[in-house]
Amino acid sequence: MSELTISDLHVEIAGKEILKGVNLTLKTGEIHAIMGPNGTGKSTLSESIMGNPAYKVTRGSVKLDGQELLGLPVDERARAGLFLAMQYPAEIPGVTNAEFIRGALNARRPEDDPISVRELLPELYEKMAFLDMKPEMAQRYLNHGFSGGEKKRNEILQMMMIKPKFAILDEIDSGLDIDALKVVSKGVNELRGPAFGTLMITHYQRLLDYVIPDKVHVMMGGRVVAEGGPDLAKRLEKEGYTKLRDELGLDIELTDEGV
Amino acid sequence: MEKDETLRSLDHEYEYGFKDDIDPIYTTGEGLSEEVVRQISAAKNEPDWMLDFRLKAYQTYLKLPLPTFGPDLTKIDFDHLNYFRRDAKKAVRDWSEVPDQIKETFEKLGVPQAERQYLAGSSAQYESEVVYEKIKEDLARQGVLFMLTDAAVQVVPDLVKKYFGKLVKPDDNKMAALNSAVWSGGTFIYVPKGVQAKVPIQSYFRINAGNSGQFERTLIIVDEGGSVNYVEGCTAPNYSADSLHAAVVEVNVLKDAYCRYTTIQNWSDNVYSLETKRAQALENATMEWVDGNLGSKVTMKYPSVYLNGPRARGTMLSIAFAGCDTKGRGIDSDTGARMVHNAPYTTSSIVSKSLCKDGGRVDYRGQVRFNPDSDGSLAHVECDTIIMDDQSASNTIPYNEVLNGNVSMEHEAKVSKISEEQLYYLMSRGISEAKATEMIVMGFLEPFTKELPMEYAVELNRLIKYQMVGSIG
Known part of the structure; x- marks a missing residue:
């Protein structure tokens, strides 16, 4: 079993403190969901764990099985077992999806033992079929001209091929129609098991109907303010974030309040 | 092996x-x-x-x-x-x-x-x-x-x-x-x-x-x-x-x-x-x-095409790479293309991809000319450059002459560094910075390499990959 421990994480962007002390522990075999209103630091949390250089960690630690990840370059964090399904995956023209995935797998293998095409392709095509992706997607340029739904499926495809210890899914449900959402959920559920843990970031309960979380955390104002089981998500869906905030007596202005 | x-x-x-x-x-x-x-x-x-x-x-x-x-x-x-x-x-x-x-x-x-x-x-x-x-x-x-x-x-x-x-x-x-x-x-x-x-x-x-x-x-x-x-x-x-x-x-x-x-x-x-x-x-x-x-x-x-008959087509697809010589002096690549439209309904396209590092200099110098007889002609020019470090430089110097009112000319030029966003994305999948840079560069050049006979493409890929080594950090 592996463990990802986030303690007292403080993060700034352009001098402004966004995360104000986040504590969270994930174990493999568990599925966690982070919910929260817009502008509350959910994406900041996922990008800081991955090591996006645009985010500045000012305090705290992120440990994977006791190893401090903060200070490690992004690629080393990834090889240590982290995966981030991004909200806005980059487009890389000229590099095919298959080539890229092969590169990612080879990065985890000894240099003199790269994965053979014969080994790679059957698994790749099998997983693509599982995610309802057309085979030609393997030969298209990475995310280049992909629709929103195609990009999200492609993130899940990479996750399934790489098989990380921990995957953070940053709003994997945004912009998806119900069919695509089902497919993406199917992918996450397929990996669900003792060797895999995930942190799903979402605004909505909807995703959690398809991927039932073990734990739900609610973030507001750069902190985790409430924790519970799947029921907490259902309650939020019904009552909204404002009610929870008022109940907790928090002095936080929600970005979309009054809109 | x-x-x-x-x-x-x-x-x-x-x-x-x-x-x-x-x-x-x-x-x-x-x-x-x-x-x-x-x-x-x-x-x-x-x-x-x-x-x-x-x-x-x-x-x-x-x-x-x-x-x-x-x-x-x-x-x-x-x-x-x-x-x-x-x-x-x-x-x-x-x-x-x-x-x-x-x-x-x-x-x-x-x-x-x-x-x-x-x-x-x-x-x-x-x-x-x-x-x-x-x-x-x-x-x-x-x-x-x-x-x-x-x-x-x-x-x-x-x-x-x-x-x-x-x-x-x-x-x-x-x-x-x-x-x-x-x-x-x-x-x-x-x-x-x-x-x-x-x-x-x-x-x-x-x-x-x-x-x-x-x-x-x-x-x-x-x-x-x-x-x-x-x-x-x-x-x-x-x-x-x-x-x-x-x-x-x-x-x-x-x-x-x-x-x-x-x-x-x-x-x-x-x-x-x-x-x-x-x-x-x-x-x-x-x-x-x-x-x-x-x-x-x-x-x-500056290879050129004189489009001398109606509906003639001319294209130029090029890559230029300038690094430094074995003594560390930057090399100078001044290349481009010329398209001269001398007849009606002629079309031309110039796609130029340039890359410089280690003090190298790549300049694009190109000319598109529509002469009076070039009614209904089209030209498209696209110049993309990646500058790998602060020691290297690139200029795009287009000369366009339009002597006919009924023609269409598109020109796009883009000079950039290796995109941080692309680098971050590739690295988030465990790919090293050096390898990620190489992938981005090879992808950038791909519109060119895909047009080459296989053996040439392989050789060119090897050379470029080799040239990329040590360009990081």
Whole structure:
């Protein structure tokens, strides 16, 4: 079993403190969901764990099985077992999806033992079929001209091929129609098991109907303010974030309040 | 594992930096004079008209100044160049007749097995002349003429006379004048009416002796409805003194004909590569330049297409890479293209991809001209540059002249560094920064590499990947 421990994480962007002390522990075999209103630091949390250089960690630690990840370059964090399904995956023209995935797998293998095409392709095509992706997607340029739904499926495809210890899914449900959402959920559920843990970031309960979380955390104002089981998500869906905030007596202005 | 070996052989010195000790059989020695021009012509047993052409061109050469734009050429020591030398007495037709030492050269160049098959039907320029030349049988059967330009002067003088020096006149520029005076070697191709020359015709040549100039003269005529795909690759050994490569290429694509001319140049870093390449496309004809320039000390090259007939098409797809030489001095690549619309409904496209690092300089210099008769014509220009570090530089210098109101012109230029966003994305999948950079660069160049014959694409990929090593941090 592996463990990802986030303690007292403080993060700034352009001098402004966004995360104000986040504590969270994930174990493999568990599925966690982070919910929260817009502008509350959910994406900041996922990008800081991955090591996006645009985010500045000012305090705290992120440990994977006791190893401090903060200070490690992004690629080393990834090889240590982290995966981030991004909200806005980059487009890389000229590099095919298959080539890229092969590169990612080879990065985890000894240099003199790269994965053979014969080994790679059957698994790749099998997983693509599982995610309802057309085979030609393997030969298209990475995310280049992909629709929103195609990009999200492609993130899940990479996750399934790489098989990380921990995957953070940053709003994997945004912009998806119900069919695509089902497919993406199917992918996450397929990996669900003792060797895999995930942190799903979402605004909505909807995703959690398809991927039932073990734990739900609610973030507001750069902190985790409430924790519970799947029921907490259902309650939020019904009552909204404002009610929870008022109940907790928090002095936080929600970005979309009054809109 | 063959790949690893190739990579290992790519030492930090210029990878093909070796020189064979073949004594030239005949040379005019250092320096240039009217007498040398006469000697060259006599050595080739040329008709008077060609001697006259050379002598007039020599006078023009003396009068013309060096280009007043672009890189510094004042360091070229014209007095100590070797303008003509001959190593083997005659062009040989069979592989078994090729001198072992020259075969060894190809061995060292790592010409892949697949390409050796091609070699059976192509010419390889060694020093100033081709020593190995064999027309692939099916080409010959199709009536395609494929030979040294020197030979063509003897074999098909009327055809040569009709086209030689017509697109690139000696007074076009100083290097064209020099080439016209001392030219030697180069490829002549004639594709008869309606003939589709299927096999890409390839030619290899390289500079071997220090201070020896190369002045190939290539002339291609694709007759009405014919088509040809010509591929050439150059590589040169490293040598201490500066070398000059001043080729002239003239391509005539007649009505309804098609020509693609692909070049990969990887001169060693002491070579001045100053070339004049020009094509004309007549009615409904297509001319495509595919041109890759890596290495050399200075490159100046602006292939052009004169769109002289209605609905003619011209394209230029190029990559330029400028790094630094073995002493860490940045190399200077000044390349581009020219499209001249002289007839209605003509179209042109220029796609230029440039890359610089380690103090290298890549400039795009291009011209699109719509003359008064170019009603309904279109031009598209796209210049993309990646600057890998702060020591390197790039400029885009487009000249557009529009003398007709009923035309359409698009121009896009983009200069950028390696995108942080792309790098982060690739690295988030565990790919190292170096490998991620390489992937982004290879992807950037892909529109070019995908147009190359397989062996060339593989070789180019290896070279670029090697060049990327150490560009990080």
